[in-house]
Amino acid sequence: MNSLVSRLDRLLPRSLQVKLILLVTGLLLLLVGLIGALFSDSVENLLRVQIGRKAVEVARSVALNPAIREGLRTGNSRDVQAAAEAIRKATDAEFVVIGDTRGIRLSHPDPKKIGEHFVGGDIDLALKEGKSYASESVGTLGPSLRGIVPVRDDREEIIGFAAVGYLVQDIEAVVREQQWEILRYAAVVVLFGIFGATLIARGLKSVIFGLEPQEIAALFRERNAVIGAIREGIISVDGEGRLTLVNPAARRYLGESPSADLRGRRLTEVCPCADLERSLGEGEPLFDREMTLAGRTMVVNILPFGAAGAGAVASFRPKDELDRLTRQLSQMQEYSELLRAQTHEYTNKLHTIAGLIQIGAHQEALDLIMTESSGYQDLIRTLAEAVPDPVVAGVILGKFNRARELKIDFIFDRQSFLTDLPEHLDRNHLLTILGNLLDNAFDAVRDAPRREVRLFLTDLGPDLLFEVEDSGEGISPNIAATLFEKGVTTKGGTGRGIGLFLVRRALDALRGEITVGRGEIGGALFTAIIPKGVGRELK
Known part of the structure; x- marks a missing residue:
């Protein structure tokens, strides 16, 4: 048959x-x-x-x-x-x-x-x-x-x-x-x-x-495979606001069974997300908007099918997942920047040593080698004693190399010690706070007559204390109140005003605080305070 x-x-x-x-x-x-x-x-x-x-x-x-x-x-x-x-x-x-x-x-x-x-x-x-x-x-x-x-x-x-x-x-x-x-x-x-x-x-x-029927069937199979493979949640609604498509990721984020058939139901019947349903019905495109869905903060994008009332499609993903990816990318960028700085620095040093040897200045070449080796090794020994945590010590060492490339005098206070660093504290938040504060200080002294940045760390008492001081111009009173908002910066150009905003967000996650004032060397002094005991329940 x-x-x-x-x-x-x-x-x-x-x-x-x-x-x-x-x-x-x-x-x-x-x-x-x-x-x-x-x-x-x-x-x-x-x-x-x-x-x-x-x-x-x-x-x-x-x-x-x-x-x-x-x-x-x-x-x-x-x-x-x-x-x-x-x-x-x-x-x-x-x-x-x-x-x-x-x-x-x-x-x-x-x-x-x-x-x-x-x-x-x-x-x-x-x-x-x-x-x-x-x-x-x-x-x-x-x-x-x-x-x-x-x-x-x-x-x-x-x-x-x-x-x-x-x-x-x-x-x-x-x-x-x-x-x-x-x-x-x-x-x-x-x-x-x-x-x-x-x-x-x-x-x-x-x-x-x-299209021919077999082509439509092939496209349908490909579409289901692609939508099922996407890790973002994807939903679409018709002109009446009823669900017509819900991919497996969306069902998981909404707390539904992977095999649940949600087609024909309203979004608010599935989860308490009235903001998303209202946005889908407005027929206007929406990009990177934060909304609360099923008790989690999601980053949502909405694209209508055409005119208002024709339906729309929305994609969303938990904000914490995106933040984690952002942190991982930032760490990779910092690591790449560290390697680039070290390569550039040591290339210059090798060229200098080679030149000294060629002109017969053997003693000067030997002195330069000993100076570079002793300075770097001295910092490593200090960090090993004062900051045993490899993650924090690594970011400090990387910023030290970056400062040497920028011709900035980076001083790590010998009185610093960070030996009581709780394991439950999120190291990604600590790297965000420390790395962005140091980068901000480096930018502040690039054009200053005196190019100096100081770092002090301590874990005395119930809190962690990070102090970053620079010899720049300090903080203008005009922007002091909004300094930690996104896009606010004392420097010109585009794409700035992000570092301190990330610092503030990381501190909020750790229930920490930050103050800014004028330091002893003339510039800004940022003091970040992080409670030791609150990270356990946030972990």
Whole structure:
């Protein structure tokens, strides 16, 4: 069975447009054929009934003709024949036959057959029971539809019969003529149907962008695979605000079962997210907007399908996941920057040492090597004792190398110590705070006459304390109140004003605080305070 279906499928045209035209045309031909056959049969039956009634009515007129009644009574076939033939010619009947009670003809279109028995065997009801009726039988002229009526005398006694007939072949000729008329109308209907089927097929083909069914099926499978593979939650709604698509990630973020069918339901029936439902219904695009969905802060993007009321699609992902990716990217960028700075710095040093050796200044080259080695090693020993945490020590060492590349005097306070750093504190937040404060200080002293940055760390008491001081111009009173807002900066250019904003956000996550004032070396002094005991429940 399957092989037969596949063989038939191969025989059919591949084009959807041709398939639709053939399908509609085939159905139309079938319907027109059935209707035409039923109508033709109805016409034939109606025509036979009408001709039968006509034959009976003519036969009744013949039976009431005085000349025919008198001829039957006296047996005068000449007068009966003359009267019958006159009636036959006047009514366009095929024959008008008059017979007596024995069935002997007194008239016939062929005079030679007068005096013979009436052929057909269908006159008994008229002669014996006195009924008038239509009958179809085979006579001497062939199959005919005849009306048979008894002829009565003045005393209402049956003295014979009158038969008026029409040949079946003549009736069939009329029926065929009517059938050809029906066929002509059917052909016109079919032509219009083919034209309409072509227009419908073209319109449907245009609506589906010229794609064939197998291409649509392939695109549907690809679309489901792509949407299922996306880690962002994706939902779409129709013009009435009902869900039409919910991918597995969206069901997971909304707290639903991965196999749950949410189509047809409103978003607020699934989760308390009225803001998202309202935004989807507004028909306006929305990018990177933070909203609360199912108790989590999500970064949402919305794109409408077209005009307002046509529906929209929304993608969203938890903000904490994006923050984690951002932190990881920032760490990689810092690591890359550290390697670049070290490469650049040591390349310069190697070139200098090579130059000193080439000119014979061996002692100066040796002194330079010892100075660089001792300074760097001294910082490493200090960090190993004061800051045993490798993550924090690593960022300080990286910023030290960055400062040397920028020709900035980076001083790590020898009184610093950070040995009581709780394990439950998020190291990513600590790196964000320390790294951005140092970067901000480096930027502040780039154009200053004195290029110095100081760092002090301590874990005395219940809090961690980070102090970053620079020798720049300090903080202007005009922006002091909004310094930690996104986009606020004391430096020109675009893409700035992010570092201190990230510091403030990281401190908020750790329930810490930060103050800014003027330091001892003339610039800004940032002091970040982080409680040691609050990280455990935030972890």
